[in-house]
Amino acid sequence: MAEITAAMVKVLREKTDAPMMECKKALTEAAGDMDKAEEILRVKLGSKASKAATRVTAEGLVGIYIDESGKLGTIVEVNCETDFVAKNEDFIGFVGNVAKLVAEKNPASVEELGALPLGEGTVESIRTALVGKIGENMSVRRFKRVQAQGRLTSYIHSGKIGVLVDFSGSDEQVGKDVAMHIAATKPKALHESGVPQEDIDRERSVAKAKAEESGKPADIAEKMVEGSVKKFLKEVALLSQPFVKDDKQTVEAMLKSTGSNVHGFDLFIVGEGIEKKVNDFAAEVAAQAAAAAR
Numbered sequence: 001m002a003e004i005t006a007a008m009v010k011v012l013r014e015k016t017d018a019p020m021m022e023c024k025k026a027l028t029e030a031a032g033d034m035d036k037a038e039e040i041l042r043v044k045l046g047s048k049a050s051k052a053a054t055r056v057t058a059e060g061l062v063g064i065y066i067d068e069s070g071k072l073g074t075i076v077e078v079n080c081e082t083d084f085v086a087k088n089e090d091f092i093g094f095v096g097n098v099a100k101l102v103a104e105k106n107p108a109s110v111e112e113l114g115a116l117p118l119g120e121g122t123v124e125s126i127r128t129a130l131v132g133k134i135g136e137n138m139s140v141r142r143f144k145r146v147q148a149q150g151r152l153t154s155y156i157h158s159g160k161i162g163v164l165v166d167f168s169g170s171d172e173q174v175g176k177d178v179a180m181h182i183a184a185t186k187p188k189a190l191h192e193s194g195v196p197q198e199d200i201d202r203e204r205s206v207a208k209a210k211a212e213e214s215g216k217p218a219d220i221a222e223k224m225v226e227g228s229v230k231k232f233l234k235e236v237a238l239l240s241q242p243f244v245k246d247d248k249q250t251v252e253a254m255l256k257s258t259g260s261n262v263h264g265f266d267l268f269i270v271g272e273g274i275e276k277k278v279n280d281f282a283a284e285v286a287a288q289a290a291a292a293a294r
Helices: 006-016 020-029 034-052 089-105 110-114 123-134 172-185 197-214 218-236 251-257 281-293
Strands: 059-066 072-080 138-147 151-157 161-168 246-250 261-269
Touching: 006 020, 006 034, 020 034, 059 089, 059 151, 059 161, 072 089, 072 151, 072 161, 072 261, 089 110, 089 123, 089 138, 110 123, 110 138, 123 138, 138 161, 138 261, 151 172, 161 172, 172 251, 172 261, 197 218, 246 251, 251 261
Parallel strands: none
Antiparallel strands: 059 072, 072 138, 151 161, 161 261
């Protein structure tokens, strides 16, 4: 059997970026043949990726890219299974590369993005290789490419909440303050008229149920419902919200006083809407104990 040296392992690791022990195992299996070992690793890493593909990815990062003009930008969400992997340098680099690629190539869908060239492969092949290397499932969930009316500014909070704002005005700090405000208050739309109808209907239904429970006359109950809906719209529309740095004025009033304007915004929150698996440790232990007893 050929001797597998540390130098051989190092060379294979640099070529494939695979874990050291995986490289040693592949070289041993290939009897020291570097090309064959590389082929074995590709098969194994691909196998790992396939096994991981069914696992829920509710952690991850939001990435933002704005080009030099300040008028073209992207916001992306890339998910993984654990927060630990979200701090991995390779994962962080992948998110940044994807955000830039969306700006440059303008793909129409996540599937089209996956087929775009990236590095020595495609976005999808790089993703698969990362899954094999790190051992966790990961996926590009969504992206938005924005051509600004004014110029773009952004804010990312802990990698988990990302905001891209189309802003105009002489004071750049105002735009950044608005981006931070959005991250804090999470508005659903710029204007009240832009709030999704399904959200309004849900709020109206809750308000109606509360009004009926109050036992008030029908006309008063109806006014209570309408009042609740109006209050809800003010709370979730950016321009009517109290500004976080000065709650005595609304965001709209603050923008007017500084000669600024917000044309639109995009807000991504990592894992929003994804059902996370919750492990009941006590129940798991009890189930194992019951199985052992049987």
